[in-house]
Amino acid sequence: MVVFRERRQLNLKRLSLPEPTDCRPRFPLPLPPTTTTTNIMSATVTIDRLADLEKVQVLGHGNGGTVYKVCNKRTSAVYALKVIKSDCDNIVRRQIFREMEILRRTDSPYVVKCHGIFEKPSGDIAIALEYMDAGTLDTVLNINGTFSEMLISNIARQVLNGLNYLHSHKIVHRDIKPSNLLVNQKMEVKIADFGVSKIMCRTLDPCDSYVGTCAYMSPERFDPDTYGANYNGYAGDIWSLGLTLLELFMGHFPFSPPGQKVDWATLMCAICFGDTPSLPENASPEFTDFINCCLQKDSIKRWTVLQLLSHPFVSGDPKS
Template structure:
């Protein structure tokens, strides 16, 4: 009798879903603590105070209900002026781009009711300008700590081709508990493009801290790239910390545009008093060179002896 051929029947093997699914799988949820602290929208926030007002909007202290954490809410009004709208959109672009411990962190950007709302890291120590109003003058060691932190932020920004263009004491914010200083407010900042449209030929920012090439771009055309102006502003701010008043003017004198323009463009850079150390005098001189090509970069200034004292 002929034997029947045994059929070799194989059941289909169960294949895990991830091996044959064609669409990408969703990313895993973040850890619970991040999920708790994440800001989904403005409805998560409660206004608890006013931190300041400006020409284009206001800044509020807000409470994130789910995490009980405080943030700063910067509300900027959108208007019909194309240049103002471009400026705000540029700030949004930069806020999403930057990520540095030396710069105030942006936690989210939301549009509502014709306003752009920036949810920012809250710095409870206020600004360097407020500190100067109460303390008046600072020691060199304190100034060195501040300068190093700001330079770390500028080094990062410049490596990302971003020019701040408004470095001044009121835009340097302090954390009270740690003493950390961070750069804030990118409302007039710019990203350097191949056309260099945000270099010298950009009359924006606070004129008191503007560099000579920002006041008079025609004279310095072709000799600057925009980054140097941030270092001039830093030098003025640090000298102000030492003097207790704005360096180009006597104490208590209010600046006006003509006086500032003449002093910055046609006068000599302000001098550091002889009571200061040689290292601090040299540091300020490296920042306040009228020729932008002679100014030290942020990376170079981070290696200056004033910030790196030799221990004997």
């Protein structure tokens, strides 16, 4: 006998974004020292004093702080210096402490390097990072236009190697997108911005909270009951990577028409209930299959980092 189950109705109210007060930490945040400027990195720090760094130009603003291009007056080495003001709100401060913790743990050619973390007497926090002279993939896309499959294959390989390193150290990034992938003139790509990342204690720790950029969230992050049963917490990074690579190829965010921004509710419905974005007809079969392996709505069916590293699109020779 065949039993038909009534389709579950999604409670849209349950999918609303949490109130800012719900995101506040339930524990007091550590306060920086108030007497001296302190370098709190490990023994691998290459910058001894914040005073050695001279500001060259502003690279960007956001998330409670400013990023500067700086030069070491003694060695002439160039870095990116992220400065977070002491009067930023608790959410931003919690994110910067999380990023500091992860940066201390990572050492990979595919992850942006940290050369020093300093806390000023004023309470400001300064993080000296590896300088990538071409900016982000988002910047390159806006300046140069769409990427060829050959370039995307190279980018995919590097990001997958970075994710393989992070995942093997039980770190989930949770905000993979073009603006969080740094690039230099040699087209070396490095994962950056760990403000919403998570260090997993167990493989199946939940990662379905509303952190990161909504546009690149996987379906199970919006609706874990439907798409997240027994899912691996690292699968969300793969979905975000698939959308990122598709955006580089198409020239715009895959779930919205070119030049158009959609509201959160429309975006959520498109990700959870709409069809998976399809590639243009000029895409190769290898690239099309690779994207399909990343954008499986059922997180269990989504390919892992190691599986994707062996995919022909990454390991073969895609068309230029």
